Amino acid sequence: MPQEMTFGEALLAAIDEVAEQDKRIVLFNPSFAGEAGHEKLAAFRKKYAARIKFPPIAEIGFCGIATGAAMAGLRPVVDISTATFSYEAIPQIVNEAAIAYSNSGGQTNVPVVFYLKFGIRGGGGVQHSGSPQSWYWNTPGLQIVMPSTPADAKGLMRGVLLRSEDPTIFFGHDRLLDDRGNVPDGAYEIPLGKADVKREGKDLTIIATSIQVPRALAAAEMLSKDRISAEVIDPRTLQPLDKPALLASVKKTGRVLITDESHDNCGVAAGLAAIIADEGFTSLRAPIKRVSIPPVPVPYAVPLEDYVTPMADRIVEVARTLVK
Amino acid sequence: MLPEIPRDRQVGILRKMLMIRRAEEHCIRFHEEHSGLIRGHFHVYIGQEATGVSVCDWLNTDDYVFTTHRNHGHVIAKGGDPKKVLAEIIGRATGYCQGRAGTFHVAAPEVGIVHTSAIVGGCLALAGGTAYAAQMNGSKAITVVFFGDGAMEEGVFYEALNIAKLWQLPMIFWMENNYRRTGRGAGHAATELTNVPKALNVETTVIDGIDVGTVHKTAAQIVKRVRAGEGPLFVEARTHLWPGNAFNMPKLVGGITDIAWAWNPSAAPEKVRDWHKDHDPILNYCRELESAGVSRGEIEKLDAQVSSEIDAAARFALESPLPDAKAALNYAFAGKGN
Numbered sequence: 001m002p003q004e005m006t007f008g009e010a011l012l013a014a015i016d017e018v019a020e021q022d023k024r025i026v027l028f029n030p031s032f033a034g035e036a037g038h039e040k041l042a043a044f045r046k047k048y049a050a051r052i053k054f055p056p057i058a059e060i061g062f063c064g065i066a067t068g069a070a071m072a073g074l075r076p077v078v079d080i081s082t083a084t085f086s087y088e089a090i091p092q093i094v095n096e097a098a099i100a101y102s103n104s105g106g107q108t109n110v111p112v113v114f115y116l117k118f119g120i121r122g123g124g125g126v127q128h129s130g131s132p133q134s135w136y137w138n139t140p141g142l143q144i145v146m147p148s149t150p151a152d153a154k155g156l157m158r159g160v161l162l163r164s165e166d167p168t169i170f171f172g173h174d175r176l177l178d179d180r181g182n183v184p185d186g187a188y189e190i191p192l193g194k195a196d197v198k199r200e201g202k203d204l205t206i207i208a209t210s211i212q213v214p215r216a217l218a219a220a221e222m223l224s225k226d227r228i229s230a231e232v233i234d235p236r237t238l239q240p241l242d243k244p245a246l247l248a249s250v251k252k253t254g255r256v257l258i259t260d261e262s263h264d265n266c267g268v269a270a271g272l273a274a275i276i277a278d279e280g281f282t283s284l285r286a287p288i289k290r291v292s293i294p295p296v297p298v299p300y301a302v303p304l305e306d307y308v309t310p311m312a313d314r315i316v317e318v319a320r321t322l323v324k
Numbered sequence: 325m326l327p328e329i330p331r332d333r334q335v336g337i338l339r340k341m342l343m344i345r346r347a348e349e350h351c352i353r354f355h356e357e358h359s360g361l362i363r364g365h366f367h368v369y370i371g372q373e374a375t376g377v378s379v380c381d382w383l384n385t386d387d388y389v390f391t392t393h394r395n396h397g398h399v400i401a402k403g404g405d406p407k408k409v410l411a412e413i414i415g416r417a418t419g420y421c422q423g424r425a426g427t428f429h430v431a432a433p434e435v436g437i438v439h440t441s442a443i444v445g446g447c448l449a450l451a452g453g454t455a456y457a458a459q460m461n462g463s464k465a466i467t468v469v470f471f472g473d474g475a476m477e478e479g480v481f482y483e484a485l486n487i488a489k490l491w492q493l494p495m496i497f498w499m500e501n502n503y504r505r506t507g508r509g510a511g512h513a514a515t516e517l518t519n520v521p522k523a524l525n526v527e528t529t530v531i532d533g534i535d536v537g538t539v540h541k542t543a544a545q546i547v548k549r550v551r552a553g554e555g556p557l558f559v560e561a562r563t564h565l566w567p568g569n570a571f572n573m574p575k576l577v578g579g580i581t582d583i584a585w586a587w588n589p590s591a592a593p594e595k596v597r598d599w600h601k602d603h604d605p606i607l608n609y610c611r612e613l614e615s616a617g618v619s620r621g622e623i624e625k626l627d628a629q630v631s632s633e634i635d636a637a638a639r640f641a642l643e644s645p646l647p648d649a650k651a652a653l654n655y656a657f658a659g660k661g662n
Contacts (some may be wrong), residue, residue, distance in 0.1 A: 026460060051460070056490065061449050061483025068453020071438045072388065074460060091480070092449060100439045104431040105422035106655040108438045140656050165658035192659070240657075 002182040007172065008034030010150035010183050011115075012044055014157035015077060017187070019048060025161060026051045026069065028062055028078040032115065034177030063089035063114065067097040067167070070112035075161065083118035083171070084130035097167040098141030109165040119211055119261050120298055120309050121174035129298040129305075131262035133209070136169045137238045137271060143168040143192060144238035148213035150181035152236055155190030162189060173211035173261070193240030197249070201231035203323050205249040205256045207272055208232055212259040212291075212310065219315035228323045238268060246272070247280045254285035255322045259310055263293045286322045291315050325537030326612050327378070335626065337381060337536060338613060341373040341606050342627055344397040346634035347406045349580045351396065351413050351427070354638075355573065361414050366427040368574045369397030371534075371566035372500050374605035376401035378539035379468055379498060382547040388436045388454040388467040390447035395430050395440045398470055403435040407637040416644035423647040424655070445471065445478030448497075452484050455495035455555070466550045467495040474505045476517050488556040489524050496550055497521065497558040500533060502565045521558040533561030534605040537612070564603035567596050583627045586610040587620065 005013065011032040019025040030052060033041035045052060055062035059080065066076040080086045086093065093114060100108045120129045137144045143166050147153040153172065160168050198213055199220050208216035213234045220230040233249045235242055250256045256276055260268035269290035276288055291310045299305055326334060348368040355362045369376065372394070380389065380401040391398035399409050404420070412419025413427045420432045428442035438454065441447045451469035458465040475481055476499065488495055505511040514520055518528040531542050539561060546557050568577045578596030581604070585592040589601040600607055610623050 053491070055487055056483075058483035058487060060480045061452070061487045064449020064480065064484065065452040065456055065487060068439075068450035068455075069457040069460075070453070071450065072454040072457035074457045091443065091446065095443060096439065096441055096446060096450060100431075101658050102655045103421060103425050103429050104433065104439065104655075105420075105424050106658070107421070107433045108431060109658050143657070143659070163659065240659075 002184050004180055005150055005183050006034055006036045006177065007150045007153050007179050007181070008032055008177040009037040009040055010154035011157050011172065012037055012040055013183070014154045015161065016044060016047070018158060018161040019051070022075065022161070024073060024075045026053070026074050026076050028053050028055055028066055028076060029081065030077070031079050031081060032172070036178045059085050059088035060092055064092035064096065066112050067092055067110060070097070070110045070167070071100060071108050075111045077113045077115065077161070079115045081117060082128050082130070083116035083132055084127055086114065086116055086132065093167070094139050098139050101166065102141060110167045111165050113160055113168045113170055115170045115172065117174050117177070118171050119173040119175065120305060122305070123300065125300045126297045131293065133171055133238065133260070134262050134267045134271065137268060138266070141167065142239065144171070145169070145192065145236070146171045146210040146238060147236060148176065148208070148210050148234050150179065151183045152190060152196070154183050155188055156192070156236060158189040159191055164192070171210060175211055179214070190236065192237045193242050195233055195235045195242035195245035197231065197233050199230070199232040201229040201253065203229045203253055203255065204231065204319055205253045206230050206232045206315065206319070207246060207256060207258045208234055209238070209260045209268060211261055215310065215312045216259055216315055218312040219319060222312065222316045223319055226320070228319065230319060243275060243279065247276065247283070250276055250280045251283040254283055256284070257289045257291060257315065257319055257322060259291040259315055261293060261310055263295055264290060265295050267292050289318050289322060291318050325535065326616055327537045327540035329540070331618070334613065335618065337377055337540070338606070338609055338623070339626060339630060340377040340401060341609065342630040343406055343634060344373045344377070344400050345370060345581055345606055346631050347400060347410060347637065348396055349576065350410060350634060350638040352568070352574050352576050354414055356576065362427065364426065365573055366413070367393045368569065369394040370568060370574070371604065372502060372563045373397055374536045374539050374609070375498070375500050375533045375561040375563065376470065378536055379543040379547070381540060382543050383436075383468065384465070385435060386465050388438065388451065388465065390451040390467070390469040391437065391440055392444070392447070392471055392475070393428050393442040394472070396427070399430050399432050399435070399437055402432070402437055404432045404437070406634055407640045408432070410637050410641035411644050414641055415646065416641055417647040418640070418644040422651065445475040445480045447471070448475065448480050448484040451495055452488050452493055455488070455493035456491065458494055459491070464551055466547065466555070468498050469495065470498050470500055472505070473499065473501045473503065473517060474511060476520060477505070477511045482520070485521055485526060485556070486524055489526050492553070492555060494550050494553065494555040496546055497526070497556060499558070499560045500563060501560055502563045502569070504565055504569065518558065518560055526556055526558050528558045528560065530560045530562065533563040534603055534608060536605060536609045564599065567599050581606065583607070583610060583624055
C-alpha cells in the first residue's frame, strides 16, 4: 500500500531506512523534514544521536570535514540548510570534493551528500532565495539531483545513499518540502540518470526540474483548455542526465520549453537548450524557449518577487508562442 | 641533538631525508635541464625534511597525512615510492595519479595520503574529516595535517581548528613555518602564530624544526597523546627558507647539496653557504651522527646509495610513457552511468 507523506518526510524515511542498515552513514545538521515532519525529525534525531553532529556555523569547516570523512570511508549526509550557505563552502565542495576522484586517478572516492534547500521561498529576500544548481552542474565531479515529488525524493535519496560513490548535491525546493504525495512502500530506489514523463502530450515538450514540475503540470492543464497537448518531462537528475529520454520527447513533439528556477544566464535551462540544439536540432519545428529567473538578484516585496518567479502563467504564455 | 632511538633507526631517518633532498633536486633539474618537461610552476620541500621525516617516523601506514603544494617530501616521508612521485611530477602514466595530478596534487592513498590540495589551507578541514572518521570507527588511526605559516591567514584554518577542538578530533595541526610569508611582509596580525590556537584552548608547542632530535622527540610525545585521545594538538616547527625557494620557481642556486659541506662549509657556493652551515637539517644531522660514532665514510656511502637509487627513479620517470590522450576523460565519476 503506497503511503501518503510530505517531500520532507519522504527524505527522512529514505535516510532512516538506509542508515539503519549502513553504519557508515553519518549526519551533519539533519533538518530535512520540513514543518509537517517536525515530530518525525525529533524521533529521527533521537534514534541516530550517536551518528549526528550539529557543527558550529562554519560551512567551509564542516563541509570540508564531511568531505574528508567520505575520503576515509564514511558516507556523510550534510544538510547545509539554505542553499546560499553552501557558497561559504565552495572551496571544499567544488575545489576538493568534486576533484578528488579524478585527481587521484580513481583511487579516492568521496561519497558525501550535500543537501541544499533552494529556491524562491517567499519572502526569503535576496540571500535566502538562491538557486545554485547551474553552478554545481557546471562543476565536473558532482552529481546533481533535483526531485519534484515525495516519491522521487525518497527513491532518489535511497538510490544515492545505497549506490553512490561520488559527491552529490541534492536539491530540495523550499516550497516542495511540505507537499504531500503517495510514496511506494518499502525498498524501492530510483537510479540516477533516469527521466520521468510526468504527463504525456503531443504538441509541445516542457522539460521541468524540481518546483517547476508542479508548475509545468498546472500550465499543461491550462494549455489543454486551448487544445494544446503538452508533455511534461522531469529529468530528475542533471548529472547524470537522461539525454535519450529528453531528446525522444522533443522528437515526438517538435517543440520544447525548458523551465528551471535558476537564473537565465548559463542556467540549467540554457544548458539543456544547448544539448537539444546540438543533438536534437532536426526534430525542432520552433525555437527552444526558456522560462527561468531573469538576470536580477531576487527582490523581496511580493509583487517584485512574484514578477521574477517562473510561475505557471509564464509557462503558459511562452508555450502559446510556440504552438500557434 | 640526536633522537634517542637505536642507531639503525637514526640512520634510517637520514636515509629518508636524503631521499627527499635528492628527489627534489631532480625535480628542479627536470625543470632546469629539460625544456617543457615541467610546464607549470612547482614548489619543493628542501630545508624542511627534518619535520616531515621525524613526524612520519612515528606514524603507521593507516594513519592519515595531509600535505600541501610542497607535498613531494611528505609523500616520501610517509613511505611513498620516489619513482611514482617523480613520474607524477612530470605527468607520466606511471605516476601516483597516472599523470592527472602533477607536482601540486600528488595523492598516494596506499600510504595514507588520500588527497592533496595545492590551495593554501585546502586540506585543513579535510584532515578533520579523516580524524572524525577514525573517531567514529573507533580506530586508533590519527591524522596529521602539515601546512605552512601562510595557511594560518586563511579562514578555513580557524573553522577547522575550532571544530577539531569542539569534537576532540584525533589530529595534529603541524605547522611548518618556513617564514616565506614573513619574508614578503606581515601576513598575520598575531604576535605569535600560536596565539591563535591558544585562544581556542588548543595546546601548542613551538620547536626548532631543523633539529631532528627535537622534532623526533616532540613528535613521539604528540603522536602518543593524540592517539590516546588528547587531540587536537598544534605544533609550530620553525625552519629556515632555503635560498633556492626565494623565487617563484625553485632554483638550484648552489647546485646539488654536497654532503662533504657538512664538515667543510666553506666549500659550498657563497649564495648558499650560510644556509647550509647553519640551517640545513640534513648537514646538521650528518655532523651529529658523525660525532656520535657514525663515520663520515658510512654517511657518504649512504648518500651515494640513496643518490644512485633516486637517479634510477628519475630515469624511470623520464623513460615512462605519457598517459594516452583519451585517458583525459577517465575518472570524472566513480559511479556507473555517469
